[in-house]
Every structure is written in C-alpha cells, then in structure tokens.
Amino acid sequence: xxxxxxxxxxxYGTRAVLDIALHAQKGPARLGDISERxxxxxxxxxxxxxxxxxxxxxxxxRGPQGGYILSREPKEIRLGxxxxxxxxxxxxxxCVDRPDLCNRTEKCxxxxxxxxxxxxxxxxxxxxxxADLMERQEALDDxxxxxxx
Numbered sequence: 001x002x003x004x005x006x007x008x009x010x011x012y013g014t015r016a017v018l019d020i021a022l023h024a025q026k027g028p029a030r031l032g033d034i035s036e037r038x039x040x041x042x043x044x045x046x047x048x049x050x051x052x053x054x055x056x057x058x059x060x061x062r063g064p065q066g067g068y069i070l071s072r073e074p075k076e077i078r079l080g081x082x083x084x085x086x087x088x089x090x091x092x093x094x095c096v097d098r099p100d101l102c103n104r105t106e107k108c109x110x111x112x113x114x115x116x117x118x119x120x121x122x123x124x125x126x127x128x129x130x131a132d133l134m135e136r137q138e139a140l141d142d143x144x145x146x147x148x149x
Contacts, residue, residue: 010086011042013048018133021074028067055085075133080125090121
C-alpha cells in the first residue's frame, strides 16, 4: 500500500490550531496547556506555533493571561492553508511543482495523473475549515460522553 503522508509537523499543527479554536471561549491558549492536552513536546510545538504566527493563522497575546488565539474566525481558516504553511505546496511527486527536475515532463502521461491527484487534494483540504473540524470534534466528544454515561 502506498500512502501520501502529511508530516508530523502538519498533523501536530492542525491539532494545535483545533485545540486553540475549541478552547477560545476560555481566552488565549497557553503553549504548555496545548502541549499537555495534545501530547506534543512543548519545544516542538513552539516551533510549529512560530510558523503559524508568521503565516498569520495565529496571534500571540502577551501578559499574564496571554497565549495564542486564532487570527480569524474558524470558518475563515482552511485546512489547506495550515498544511501549506507547515509542509509547503501539495504535490504527490516533486515534478508536479518542479517540472524542471525531470526531462520527461512534457511527454509523461503519469505526470498528468499526479497533477490531477494534487488538484484533488488541494480542493479537498481547501474546502475544510477549522469550523468544520470543530464541529466534527465536538460531535466525537459528545458521542464519547454519551457512551460513557
């Protein structure tokens, strides 16, 4: 079986953004709290958060009650934006984004398939918002609560 894998950085970054969104009503989320809830190394999470801040996905609030918040409403932040920030452009193979890497680019039927796969992934990830992820997580959490009762 072949997998097109997203990096650990992207998986953790997406979880961190979702965590911040889910806890927004409590105020800015602290790095240590996110790290603990998501079971992500504080040091590694700090590196990921820095990239999300630089991309304008998150904002930092200073002070004793400070932490991190989303820079925009959850419905305005798309999963594709998070992935591109942390992993770069989508491409199942390098020649899709860098045709100069292969001398067969212009006569390669398989490259067309890889390009369509890229377009499909981009389309899917750009349709999903943080609000969608929040809704799904809350439904999963409610289901867990209902089963435990």
